[in-house]
Amino acid sequence: MTAPKRRARREKLGRHVLINGDAMTVLRRMNAASIDVIVTSPPYNIGLPYNSYKDAMADADYLDWMIRICQQLKRVLRPEGSFFLNISGTSRRPWLPFELAMRLQPLFSLQNHIIWVKSLAIGDVTHGHFKPLNSTRFLNHNHEHVFHFTHEGAVVIDRLAIGVPFKDKSNIARRNHARDCRCRGNTWYIPYETVRTKQQKFMHPGTFPVGLPGACLALHGVDENSIVLDPFLGSGSTLVAAEGAGANGIGIELDPTYYRTARARLRALMPARAGENAHS
Ligand SMILES: C[S@@+](CC[C@H](N)C(=O)[O-])C[C@H]1O[C@@H](n2cnc3c(N)ncnc32)[C@H](O)[C@@H]1O
Numbered sequence: 644m645t646a647p648k649r650r651a652r653r654e655k656l657g658r659h660v661l662i663n664g665d666a667m668t669v670l671r672r673m674n675a676a677s678i679d680v681i682v683t684s685p686p687y688n689i690g691l692p693y694n695s696y697k698d699a700m701a702d703a704d705y706l707d708w709m710i711r712i713c714q715q716l717k718r719v720l721r722p723e724g725s726f727f728l729n730i731s732g733t734s735r736r737p738w739l740p741f742e743l744a745m746r747l748q749p750l751f752s753l754q755n756h757i758i759w760v761k762s763l764a765i766g767d768v769t770h771g772h773f774k775p776l777n778s779t780r781f782l783n784h785n786h787e788h789v790f791h792f793t794h795e796g797a798v799v800i801d802r803l804a805i806g807v808p809f810k811d812k813s814n815i816a817r818r819n820h821a822r823d824c825r826c827r828g829n830t831w832y833i834p835y836e837t838v839r840t841k842q843q844k845f846m847h848p849g850t851f852p853v854g855l856p857g858a859c860l861a862l863h864g865v866d867e868n869s870i871v872l873d874p875f876l877g878s879g880s881t882l883v884a885a886e887g888a889g890a891n892g893i894g895i896e897l898d899p900t901y902y903r904t905a906r907a908r909l910r911a912l913m914p915a916r917a918g919e920n921a922h923s
Pocket residue numbers: 644664665666667683684685686687693696847849850851852874875876877878879880881895896897898901
């Protein structure tokens with residue numbers, strides 16, 4: 644990892660704080676037990692062509708770095724907080740997410756393991772965004788992991804906030820449900836929007852759809868007093884979701900170009916620029 648020498652730049656944008664700087668440096672300065680929900684997708688160390696960050700450490704160094712980051716995330720997370728870690732391996736390097744999750748065992752309870760499904764075939768009907776892969780040995784990679792970590796594994800979640808209607812309506816009364824809504828389960832089908840240009844992908848090689856952090860925030864439950872953190876903000880998807888959920892966001896991004904993209908996305912959601920100021 645190449646840590647920048649300059650001081651982090653901070654900006655307040657509505658109810659959010661955007662920081663252009665190194666996650667580790669910024670996290671170390673944050674108050675303990677100050678964050679309600681962390682949703683993040685760190686670099687996966689799979690050689691993605693980011694603007695400035697080199698996504699190609701030795702695996703051992705990458706894991707050590709991620710552990711140090713997660714130690715800080717544990718420190719800043721409130722006792723009843725949730726940490727949603729989105730990560731994936733590749734067909735050739737399938738172990739990395741599992742290795743990381745195993746290394747995090749001493750720090751967190753794994754309260755839920757969610758599979759984010761990006762593309763799906765039901766019978767002969769296909770759904771979602773399919774990324775073709777030419778291979779004689781690997782299946783196409785259609786999913787990623789979302790590890791829901793908490794301090795003790797006992798955080799109360801709002802399962803029905805992202806629930807689905809019953810197919811068999813007789814189950815509502817038979818199973819004593821107050822309304823036509825059941826738990827969605829831990830496989831979440833959240834496709835990317837189909838885009839044709841890099842601009843529509845925010846000129847970023849590794850975004851997640853806003854629906855993913857949106858579902859995490861709804862599951863944990865947030866309101867106008869909640870603070871949501873993404874230490875690897877990228878194009879700003881988590882803060883877009885936080886804005887939609889009416890929560891306060893803190894986003895940290897190393898790359899100035901992605902930082903500006905995140906700021907522009909958030910600004911586009913704001914009715915006015917009141918309350919905005921910049922300082923370094
Ligand atoms: C997988 S991407 C996050 C994408 C984001 N979820 C989105 O939807 O746009 C990881 C991001 O981490 C950033 N990054 C890498 N090292 C960093 C560091 N030390 N501190 C802060 N951000 C970093 C990269 O520039 C990249 O934008």
